[in-house]
Amino acid sequence: MAGFKSIAVNGLVALSGVSALSPQRPRFSQDHSQVPIGAGAHGDDKPLVETEALQAKISGKRLLERAGDLFKIAKSSERDHGRPTRVIGSVGHAGTIAYIYSNLEPLRDYYDVSSQTFTAVSGTVYEHRLVLDNHVSNDAFPMSLTPPTKNKEPVDGDLILVDNEGCDAKDYPKEVSGNIAFIKRGTCPFGTKSELAGKAGAVAAVVYNYESGPVSGTLGTPTPDHVATFGLDGSVAGKYIEKLEAGKTIKATAYIDAVVETIKTDNVIAQTKGGDPDNCVMLGGHSDSVGEGPGINDDGSGTLSLIEVAVQLANFKINNCVRFAWWSAEEEGLLGSDHYVAALPAEENKKIRLFMDYDMLASPNFAYQVYDARDKVNPAGSQALRDLYVDWYTEHGLNYTFIPFDGRSDYDGFIRHGIPAGGIATGAEGIKSKSEAAAFGGEDGVPYDVCYHAICDNLQNVNVTAWEVNTKLVAHSVAKFAASFEGFPKRTIDSINLATVPTEESYEKKTKYHGSKLSI
Numbered sequence: 306m307a308g309f310k311s312i313a314v315n316g317l318v319a320l321s322g323v324s325a326l327s328p329q330r331p332r333f334s335q336d337h338s339q340v341p342i343g344a345g346a347h348g349d350d351k352p353l354v355e356t357e358a359l360q361a362k363i364s365g366k367r368l369l370e371r372a373g374d375l376f377k378i379a380k381s382s383e384r385d386h387g388r389p390t391r392v393i394g395s396v397g398h399a400g401t402i403a404y405i406y407s408n409l410e411p412l413r414d415y416y417d418v419s420s421q422t423f424t425a426v427s428g429t430v431y432e433h434r435l436v437l438d439n440h441v442s443n444d445a446f447p448m449s450l451t452p453p454t455k456n457k458e459p460v461d462g463d464l465i466l467v468d469n470e471g472c473d474a475k476d477y478p479k480e481v482s483g484n485i486a487f488i489k490r491g492t493c494p495f496g497t498k499s500e501l502a503g504k505a506g507a508v509a510a511v512v513y514n515y516e517s518g519p520v521s522g523t524l525g526t527p528t529p530d531h532v533a534t535f536g537l538d539g540s541v542a543g544k545y546i547e548k549l550e551a552g553k554t555i556k557a558t559a560y561i562d563a564v565v566e567t568i569k570t571d572n573v574i575a576q577t578k579g580g581d582p583d584n585c586v587m588l589g590g591h592s593d594s595v596g597e598g599p600g601i602n603d604d605g606s607g608t609l610s611l612i613e614v615a616v617q618l619a620n621f622k623i624n625n626c627v628r629f630a631w632w633s634a635e636e637e638g639l640l641g642s643d644h645y646v647a648a649l650p651a652e653e654n655k656k657i658r659l660f661m662d663y664d665m666l667a668s669p670n671f672a673y674q675v676y677d678a679r680d681k682v683n684p685a686g687s688q689a690l691r692d693l694y695v696d697w698y699t700e701h702g703l704n705y706t707f708i709p710f711d712g713r714s715d716y717d718g719f720i721r722h723g724i725p726a727g728g729i730a731t732g733a734e735g736i737k738s739k740s741e742a743a744a745f746g747g748e749d750g751v752p753y754d755v756c757y758h759a760i761c762d763n764l765q766n767v768n769v770t771a772w773e774v775n776t777k778l779v780a781h782s783v784a785k786f787a788a789s790f791e792g793f794p795k796r797t798i799d800s801i802n803l804a805t806v807p808t809e810e811s812y813e814k815k816t817k818y819h820g821s822k823l824s825i
C-alpha cells in the first residue's frame with residue numbers, strides 16, 4: 306500500500322532501459338512491447354494450466370523462505386539508511402529487483418523479462434515544526450513532497466486566513482505576502498493551494514482539514530512555486546479560524562528541513578512467450594517498500610507471491626498470455642504503475658484483458674479483503690473479477706469482506722485507462738472490528754497490520770496461513786484466465802475512452818486518493 310514518503314512522476318515520458326542497478330542482470334529486452342512474443346511452442350509439451358494443479362504447487366513454507374531472502378536484502382540498506390529498507394533508490398530496492406531477475410533467469414525460455422526505467426521525484430522530510438500562537442502544534446504534519454522552508458531555517462509570519470478554499474489566486478489577500486497562508490482543505494489538490502500560496506508570496510502554507518482528523522496529504526508533482534506546506538488536523542483548526550475572523554493576529558513559525566530529489570527506478574515486467582499475446586492476463590505487486598522499514602508484508606508478500614506463481618506457472622502450457630509486473634515507486638504515489646499504463650499505446654492497452662493487484666497478502670491480524678470493484682463505476686469485467694475472489698473464498702469455506710476500490714494501490718492507473726481491475730488484500734493500518742475478529746480470527750481493536758509502514762514490518766510480521774491461502778488464490782486467478790477468457794467482457798478501443806470520463810461517484814472516489822496519501 307502506498308505510503309508516507311512521496312514522489313511524483315516526471316511528466317515526461319521516461320526512458321526505457323536496463324539500468325546499472327544489478328550487475329548480474331541478464332540481457333533482457335529493453336521494452337517488453339517491442340519483444341517478439343507468442344509464436345513459439347514454449348511449453349507445448351506441458352499440461353494445460355489447471356487451477357488445482359497450480360494451487361497445489363504453492364507452499365507457505367516456501368514463501369517464508371523467500372521472505373527470509375528478502376529480509377536479508379532489506380538489511381543491505383542498513384549502512385546507508387540506518388535500518389533495513391527497500392525504499393526506491395536504496396541498495397535494498399536494487400537487491401529486490403535483482404532477486405526478481407535471478408528467479409526468472411532460469412525460466413528465460415518461458416518468459417520475456419524486461420525493465421522499464423522511469424524518473425520519479427522523491428521527497429524526504431528530516432525535521433519539521435509548526436508554532437501557532439506560541440504553541441508547538443502536534444497536530445500539523447508536513448505534506449509529502451513539500452519543499453523546505455527558506456534556507457531550511459524557520460520562517461516567521463502572521464497566519465493569514467485565505468478566502469474560500471484557496472483554489473483561485475483571488476482567494477489570497479495581499480497580506481499573505483511574507484506571511485503564512487492558512488487554507489481550508491477541499492475542491493482542488495493540495496499542490497494547487499501550495500502553488501497559489503507561493504505565488505502570493507507566502508513563506509509557508511498550512512492546509513487545515515474540513516473534518517476532524519489529520520491530513521495525510523501529498524503536494525504531488527513539484528512546481529517552482531510550491532512553498533513549505535503543512536496539513537493541520539481539523540479538530541484544532543476552529544480556534545484559530547475564530548480568532549482570525551475576529552480580526553486578531555496569530556503569530557506563526559514554520560520550519561521544514563526536507564529535500565526533493567529525482568531518482569531513476571525500474572518496473573520489472575515478465576511476459577510468457579506462450580499464450581495469445583493479444584489477450585493477456587496481467588497481475589502486479591510493488592517491489593519497493595517505504596523508507597521506514599523492510600516492507601516484508603508491504604509488499605514483500607505480494608512481490609514474493611508473484612515470483613512463486615510465476616515460477617510454478619512455468620510448469621504449464623497456457624492459452625492466454627500472462628504478464629507479471631513488479632512496480633517501483635508505488636509507495637511514492639503509484640508512480641511505476643501510472644507510468645506503465647500512461648505509456649501504453651491504445652493497441653497495447655487493449656491487449657490487457659484485466660489487471661489484478663496483489664498488495665499486502667499476509668497481514669499479521671488479517672482479514673480476507675476483496676476490492677469492491679463494481680462495473681457501474683469501473684471498467685466492465687472488474688465485477689466478474691471481484692466475484693471470482695468471492696467464489697473462491699466461499700468454496701473454501703472462508704469468510705471475506707469487501708473494501709473500497711478507491712485508488713490506494715496500483716490498480717488505479719489501470720481503471721483510469723479503461724482496463725478492468727480488482728484484487729485482494731489483508732489490511733493495512735485499519736482496525737479490525739469485533740465481527741471481523743469472529744470471521745477471521747485475530748484480535749479486534751488492533752490494526753490488521755500493526756507494523757504498517759514501520760521498522761517492524763519484518764519476518765515476524767506475516768501470517769503464513771493467510772499468505773498461503775491468498776497465494777493459492779493468486780494462482781487460481783492466473784490459472785483461470787490463462788486457460789480462458791470465456792464469458793469475460795472483451796476490450797474495445799471505446800472502453801479505453803469511455804473509462805476516462807468519470808461518473809460523479811467514480812470521480813469522487815478516484816480523485817481523493819492516489820496511493821495512500823490524500824491529494825485533495
Ligand SMILES: *[C@@H]1O[C@H](CO)[C@@H](O)[C@H](O)[C@H]1NC(C)=O
Nearest residue numbers: 702703704740743744745746
Ligand atoms: C466465518 O465467520 C463466522 C462468523 O461471522 C464464524 O462463525 C465462522 O467460524 C467463520 N468461518 C471461518 C472459516 O473462520
Ligand SMILES: *[C@@H]1O[C@H](CO)[C@@H](O)[C@H](O)[C@H]1NC(C)=O
Nearest residue numbers: 745746747767768769770771
Ligand atoms: C495466522 O492466523 C491464523 C488464523 O487466524 C491463526 O490461527 C494463526 O495462529 C496465525 N499465525 C500466526 C503466525 O500469527
